[in-house]
Amino acid sequence: MSDQHIATAFDRDLEAIQARIMKMGGLVEAAIMDSAASLEARDEELAEKVTVGDAAIDALEDLINEETARLIALRAPTAVDLRVVLTVMKISGNLERIGDYAKNIAKRTGVLAQMPPVPGATASLRRMAREVERMLKDTLDAYIQRDADLARDVVERDLEVDQMYNALFREFLTFMMEDPRSITACMHLHFIAKNIERMGDHATGIAEQVVYLVTGDRPEDRRVKADDTSTSLLEG
Helix, strand or coil, X not given: CCHHHHHHHHHHHHHHHHHHHHHHHHHHHHHHHHHHHHHHHCCHHHHHHHHHHHHHHHHHHHHHXXXXXXXXXXXXXXXXXXXXXXXXXXXXXXXHHHHHHHHHHHHHHHHHHCCCCCCCHHHHHHHHHHXXXXXXXXXXXXXXXXXXXXXXXXXXXXXXXXXXHHHHHHHHHHHHHHCHHHHHHHHXXXXXXXXXXXXXXXXXXXXXXXXXXXXXXXXXXXXXXXXXXXXXXXXX
């Protein structure tokens, strides 16, 4: 087989994998917003849809990993092409983790639906989730367009998500001190806020991979987190 045929086959295979990445990204974006909407509306049916839908996200990650491994084995990519393939694998891994966080949020909707609402909390969480969803959409666009500037912009915007998380953390502490009956609900809500903040970290991780893919430069240091809260009340 000639070099041109090999290159064409590689491009075709990579294009198919990238199409799966975009499908996976679309499912994850929907999971982020549906999990936040189910929480705000106390919609247990929508929450169950997110939980069940996570299996499709996991299956896509498995498929992408299989196809990228096969691509490396069969096509013997050049160093530049290999960088693209490895970036794809890292993107799918980050997307899978974001999907897991959305599922974790959805699982708490039923629990919180049985408790008195904490005023304004779910609306604030939905705004935070919307910002993360926009970050993810932009970072996937940056990947497809090979736009390092857009990817860098996403990295900078993670600071806003951290600040939203910090504000919510303090708000929940205030509620718990003023009304001990709200402690359990606030603990669940803090868990959700932390999950959304971690989603932002993974979206940022994808953006940093895009910068590396386009420029060949790795960030020298991970960005300084703006999370000035103490150790998480709940991790999960």
